[in-house]
Amino acid sequence: xxxxxxxxxxxxxxxxxxxxxxxxxxxxxxxxxxxxxxxxxxxxxxxxxxxxxxxxxxxxxxxxxxxxxxxxxxxxxxxxxxxxxxxxxxxxxxxxxxxxxxxxxxxxxxxxxxxxxxxxxxxxxxxxxxxxxxxxxxxxxxxxxxxxxxxxxxxxxxxxxxxxxxxxxxxxxxxxxxxxxxxxxxxxxxxxxxxxxxxxxxxxxxxxxxxxxxxxxxxxxxxxxxxxxxxxxxxxxxxxxxxxxxxxxxxxxxxxxxxxxxxxxxxxxxxxxxxxxxxxxxxxxxxxxxxxxxxxxxxxxxxxxxxxxxxxxxxxxxxxxxxxxxxxxxxxxxxxxxxxxxxxxxxxxxxxxxxxxxxxxxxxxxxxxxxxxxxxxxxxxxxxxxxxxxxxxxxxxxxxxxxxxxxxxxxxxxxxxxxxxxxxxxxxxxxxxxxxxxxxxxxxxxxxxxxxxxxxxxxxxxxxxxxxxxxxxxxxxxxxxxxxxxxxxxxxxxxxxxxxxxxxxxxxxxxxxxxxxxxxxxxxxxxxxxxxxxxxxxxxxxxxxxxxxxxxxxxxxxxxxxxxxxxxxxxxxxxxxxxxxxxx
RNA sequence: GGCCCCGUAGCUCAAUCGGAUAGAGCACGGGAUUUCUAAUCCCGCGGUUGCAGGUUCGAGUCCUGCCGGGGUCACCA
Numbered sequence: 194x195x196x197x198x199x200x201x202x203x204x205x206x207x208x209x210x211x212x213x214x215x216x217x218x219x220x221x222x223x224x225x226x227x228x229x230x231x232x233x234x235x236x237x238x239x240x241x242x243x244x245x246x247x248x249x250x251x252x253x254x255x256x257x258x259x260x261x262x263x264x265x266x267x268x269x270x271x272x273x274x275x276x277x278x279x280x281x282x283x284x285x286x287x288x289x290x291x292x293x294x295x296x297x298x299x300x301x302x303x304x305x306x307x308x309x310x311x312x313x314x315x316x317x318x319x320x321x322x323x324x325x326x327x328x329x330x331x332x333x334x335x336x337x338x339x340x341x342x343x344x345x346x347x348x349x350x351x352x353x354x355x356x357x358x359x360x361x362x363x364x365x366x367x368x369x370x371x372x373x374x375x376x377x378x379x380x381x382x383x384x385x386x387x388x389x390x391x392x393x394x395x396x397x398x399x400x401x402x403x404x405x406x407x408x409x410x411x412x413x414x415x416x417x418x419x420x421x422x423x424x425x426x427x428x429x430x431x432x433x434x435x436x437x438x439x440x441x442x443x444x445x446x447x448x449x450x451x452x453x454x455x456x457x458x459x460x461x462x463x464x465x466x467x468x469x470x471x472x473x474x475x476x477x478x479x480x481x482x483x484x485x486x487x488x489x490x491x492x493x494x495x496x497x498x499x500x501x502x503x504x505x506x507x508x509x510x511x512x513x514x515x516x517x518x519x520x521x522x523x524x525x526x527x528x529x530x531x532x533x534x535x536x537x538x539x540x541x542x543x544x545x546x547x548x549x550x551x552x553x554x555x556x557x558x559x560x561x562x563x564x565x566x567x568x569x570x571x572x573x574x575x576x577x578x579x580x581x582x583x584x585x586x587x588x589x590x591x592x593x594x595x596x597x598x599x600x601x602x603x604x605x606x607x608x609x610x611x612x613x614x615x616x617x618x619x620x621x622x623x624x625x626x627x628x629x630x631x632x633x634x635x636x637x638x639x640x641x642x643x644x645x646x647x648x649x650x651x652x653x654x655x656x657x658x659x660x661x662x663x664x665x666x667x668x669x670x671x672x673x674x675x676x677x678x679x680x681x682x683x684x685x686x687x688x689x690x691x692x693x694x695x696x697x698x699x700x701x702x703x704x705x706x707x708x709x710x711x712x713x714x715x716x717x718x719x720x721x722x723x724x725x726x727x728x729x730x731x732x733x734x735x736x737x738x739x740x741x742x743x744x745x746x747x748x749x750x751x752x753x754x755x756x757x758x759x760x761x762x763x764x765x766x767x768x769x770x771x772x773x774x775x776x777x
Numbered sequence: 778g779g780c781c782c783c784g785u786a787g788c789u790c791a792a793u794c795g796g797a798u799a800g801a802g803c804a805c806g807g808g809a810u811u812u813c814u815a816a817u818c819c820c821g822c823g824g825u826u827g828c829a830g831g832u833u834c835g836a837g838u839c840c841u842g843c844c845g846g847g848g849u850c851a852c853c854a
Contacts, residue, residue: 220793224800233796235834268834269797312854352854466854493852502780503850510852517854547781548849574782575848582847607816624816636790639782641847643789648803653816655790655802662816670813710793722791725801729818736809736818755813777816 196292197705207255217252221703227264228271229699235268279698280686283753287682294764296705300339303534306332308541310347313445314358314386316379317452317593319576319644326633327573327717328541329458329770334712337768343532346460347524350442351467356423358382359437361389371444379448382441392416428514452593466520473523474515477508485559498555506552521553529564537569544572571715574641591646600625623772624658630771631657635721655725657771660762663728665777666735667759674741674752681756685746693737697730697754704761717769724765731758
């Protein structure tokens with residue numbers, strides 16, 4: 194019994210031999226209808242003179258031996274499989290990961306996934322967590338298709354924002370270190386940045402009060418002038434500035450590393466903008482020589498993309514320093530120098546940068562980079578609060594470390610008191626993160642999501658712990674079975690199937706389809722919904738029917754069903770980067 | 778103002794290439810535990826898919842216009 198892809202391929206081959214045209218579409222039968230698969234024969238009805246029954250007969254011919262029951266409603270052909278088919282499926286799915294939980298659809302391909310690419314002037318927040326969850330899940334999904342994935346982090350370690358936190362430290366914190374302040378490094382540097390912004394804002398307000406227009410005040414404020422001077426000194430290689438810059442970045446990296454470790458993410462390659470902005474400048478020079486870009490009289494360099502509706506874009510400032518897009522050009526180039534065969538160079542970046550990424554693509558195309566169309570912007574929506582965007586100034590930013598801790602504490606309260614402390618904490622961590630990660634993945638990445646801190650994140654219903662609980666249930670059940678000397682590989686064939694059994698089988702059968710769709714669509718939410726529905730059906734079976742105490746052949750069949758469910762949910766959770774708790 | 782994205786149940790979200798009676802969770806009301814773990818299961822309540830047209834066998838989905846929300850159009854990143 195071949196799995197999903199092979200099954201459909203074989204079926205289609207049969208249609209080709211019969212010269213059936215156009216090829217009908219196969220999908221899962223909706224839950225309110227009887228059946229496992231549905232073939233839509235509407236498009237065929239013309240050539241069959243409206244005779245859907247005759248069309249159904251032909252369409253089903255190649256898989257006839259597997260079919261137990263057929264129902265034709267209008268143009269929909271709903272079919273159920275025979276128990277023998279399912280027994281075969283349960284045996285095979287237990288034996289082979291290949292084709293079931295692991296596919297070879299992208300074997301040999303290589304992808305780079307860039308995430309979460311933080312700035313080094315602030316700690317990570319809830320938005321970064323969404324980014325991390327999406328980036329990690331998409332990476333794992335493509336690995337499941339057989340691709341090799343390079344996880345890349347691009348650190349925005351230079352620019353005016355870094356100068357600001359440096360100045361903030363010099364003016365308000367020096368010579369204190371994070372250790373002395375009792376602060377995690379990234380939080381400490383964040384404090385410096387906030388202190389700067391506060392003082393800067395005060396200066397601007399003062400200037401405005403003196404009658405200066407705000408736009409001018411923003412630039413003329415002494416603190417801003419100082420920050421710009423610092424940036425120039427940095428770009429000129431001033432040793433003292435560089436030393437402070439290195440010191441402060443190392444504090445931040447230490448803090449980031451702790452958070453990444455807690456989230457179990459590791460990068461294969463870390464790019465630093467401080468190392469790629471010069472490459473970018475060289476590319477701008479290249480474009481100038483080729484006449485793709487032009488230099489204004491004041492010395493600034495531009496690209497004119499108005500014919501593509503993207504306006505004019507500055508590439509180098511009047512003073513010759515680089516802007517964000519400059520280093521992006523350099524980094525994009527470097528990626529393909531290092532990995533020329535990338536199928537996709539994926540950027541997991543918020544949708545506020547849709548325009549920016551479109552500009553980047555356009556520039557690379559104009560520069561004649563043959564791989565320009567292989568960069569893919571995985572644009573995701575903002576995480577908002579019920580009151581709107583998170584704002585640093587209003588102190589409404591939901592800090593990543595704080596939230597992880599809060600989730601841990603809330604999950605801990607639900608753990609069984611009879612367990613020892615270390616086990617309770619390890620489960621609390623798994624479940625807390627499971628809830629958080631599922632919450633951030635269950636919505637279509639491109640949509641904005643609303644996070645209500647007051648209501649916080651659910652631990653029941655359509656949540657990560659729901660899936661984790663199903664996994665733990667199945668695991669314990671199989672352990673019990675093993676203790677009784679029962680093997681789920683000894684699948685016995687029932688004469689009929691109950692709806693609870695058939696519903697779960699149908700969902701299990703479709704696993705490879707959802708893995709592929711989620712990977713190719715860069716959409717983990719698809720798999721999150723699948724995993725919920727899968728577990729809901731397992732729970733229904735578990736709750737309403739006996740398994741270990743059922744008579745044969747039901748016992749063997751349901752045990753095998755549980756074993757395959759466990760495999761499937763394991764694959765789902767792993768693909769969503771949701772931890773597997775040993776118990777709950 | 779130009780361009781882009783989004784408007785689905787009280788709230789948070791689904792809905793496969795345009796397919797069947799628009800589905801879940803939360804909340805609310807009711808029920809299930811001598812049982813393989815109740816972070817569970819079952820039942821109920823809840824809808825003019827923002828509005829108005831158009832395309833067709835069929836529209837939440839595609840097209841046009843409008844209304845509402847967000848983003849962006851920086852010599853910020």
